[in-house]
Amino acid sequence: SAGWLPVEIKVNGFQLTLDASDLGVNVIDQLAEMVAQLDDGKTAQCYFYLEPEAYILKVEPILNLAVLQIQFVEDFNNQDISTTETKLQTEINLCQFQTSLQNALRSFRDFKYESEDWPAPEKNALLSRILNS
Numbered sequence: 001s002a003g004w005l006p007v008e009i010k011v012n013g014f015q016l017t018l019d020a021s022d023l024g025v026n027v028i029d030q031l032a033e034m035v036a037q038l039d040d041g042k043t044a045q046c047y048f049y050l051e052p053e054a055y056i057l058k059v060e061p062i063l064n065l066a067v068l069q070i071q072f073v074e075d076f077n078n079q080d081i082s083t084t085e086t087k088l089q090t091e092i093n094l095c096q097f098q099t100s101l102q103n104a105l106r107s108f109r110d111f112k113y114e115s116e117d118w119p120a121p122e123k124n125a126l127l128s129r130i131l132n133s
Contacts, residue, residue, distance in 0.1 A: 021050060038059060056084075059097065065092065
């Protein structure tokens with residue numbers, strides 16, 4: 001209803017550029033939850049909705065590393081019958097990944113934008129906690 005969020009993901013020579021929709025769960029809230037779950041040693045995921053396609057980002061922590069998987073699904077609303085394609089699966093440094101997420105979230109929080117452009121995050125307490133820790 002409001003707009004599109006430009007997203008760029010770069011990992012070990014892989015690059016993905018997309019514009020995520022604000023429909024569904026706010027991706028900023030999802031990324032904040034991802035940081036919190038990874039802090040707790042739990043697998044985390046978020047999706048970037050493209051209407052009807054989506055990219056799904058899944059991170060599974062393993063000690064100081066993590067397995068990062070990026071999948072593309074043609075019809076996010078019908079994932080059970082839609083074709084899913086793995087675009088990337090690689091090991092990454094968990095600490096560096098978490099830091100990059102926190103830096104991206106901090107940049108978003110500090111960016112001035114209108115509510116017509118992107119909805120405000122709903123999980124402000126979580127966002128403040130992970131950015132101030």
